[in-house]
Amino acid sequence: MKGWLKIASRTLQKAPRTADEFDKLPKHVAIIMDGNGRWAQKHKLSVSKGHRQGTETLREIIRHTDDLGIGSLSLYAFSTENWNRSEEEVSALMQLMLDFFHSEIDELDAKNVRILILGDKGRLPEKQRETLLEAERRTGSNTGLRLNIAINYGGRAELVKAVQEIATLVKNGTITAGEITEETVANHLYTAGQPDVDFLIRTSGEQRLSNFLLYQCAYAEFAFPETLWPDFTVHDYDQALEAFSHRQRRFGGR
Numbered sequence: 045m046k047g048w049l050k051i052a053s054r055t056l057q058k059a060p061r062t063a064d065e066f067d068k069l070p071k072h073v074a075i076i077m078d079g080n081g082r083w084a085q086k087h088k089l090s091v092s093k094g095h096r097q098g099t100e101t102l103r104e105i106i107r108h109t110d111d112l113g114i115g116s117l118s119l120y121a122f123s124t125e126n127w128n129r130s131e132e133e134v135s136a137l138m139q140l141m142l143d144f145f146h147s148e149i150d151e152l153d154a155k156n157v158r159i160l161i162l163g164d165k166g167r168l169p170e171k172q173r174e175t176l177l178e179a180e181r182r183t184g185s186n187t188g189l190r191l192n193i194a195i196n197y198g199g200r201a202e203l204v205k206a207v208q209e210i211a212t213l214v215k216n217g218t219i220t221a222g223e224i225t226e227e228t229v230a231n232h233l234y235t236a237g238q239p240d241v242d243f244l245i246r247t248s249g250e251q252r253l254s255n256f257l258l259y260q261c262a263y264a265e266f267a268f269p270e271t272l273w274p275d276f277t278v279h280d281y282d283q284a285l286e287a288f289s290h291r292q293r294r295f296g297g298r
């Protein structure tokens with residue numbers, strides 16, 4: 045690793061040093077944490093152990109994102125399709141979520157991190173729902189890193205929800221159909237008020253968006269490292285961020 049990021053990472057200061065260095069960082073990073081199952085298989089362990097190891101990576105990556113001063117981090121933890129996995133795997137993931145929030149909430153709150161759950165909490169078991177609501181409530185007025193964790197999330201379902209809310213506004217005369225703009229739609233997504241995703245990382249070599257933040261990723265840059273999520277290190281993350289800093293982003297222009 046070369047350049048400014050090395051300095052930022054080595055010193056683990058709250059943010060890179062100069063305004064120029066800071067400008068090269070994405071404002072919003074999204075991560076599809078893929079490969080827990082293959083990691084478990086490779087190590088002849090149960091898939092639950094793979095997810096547990098993946099949670100360790102998650103902790104490190106959140107800490108590092110905060111140390112770098114990146115504004116928003118969105119993590120895909122459980123999709124609407126993940127309910128189709130075995131009961132054993134689903135319940136292991138549900139338990140990991142509880143363990144994660146119970147063990148991390150004090151530190152995250154102390155670091156001024158604001159937690160937001162992307163997705164429909166309605167289908168979650170009561171204990172999980174209450175824990176997630178409490179994490180959102182407790183950190184709701186924090187002003188540091190916006191930590192978005194997608195749980196029972198689907199990008200199309202998020203868009204349908206936005207359309208339904210906007211249709212209600214039109215129906216009751218708050219706005220006309222012609223007044224609906226891209227901003228109106230963005231304001232009805234879970235991520236309302238946060239910038240679009242600049243950089244999406246999906247580990248394990250798979251190159252798909254899998255229904256994650258469809259609207260917010262319109263102009264995102266992508267990275268698909270081969271590393272399985274439990275093996276993904278802060279160093280791998282730094283390398284991806286370094287590569288991002290060299291991308292030419294034109295947003296449709298020249």
Ligand code: FPP
Nearest residue numbers: 077078079080081082098099121140141144
């Ligand atoms: C994808 O790997 C990963 C998931 C479906 C779950 C990700 C969840 C965590 C890392 C931890 C739990 C979340 C919190 C908030 C503590 P996969 O199982 O699809 O991997 P594979 O493609 O190799 O089978």
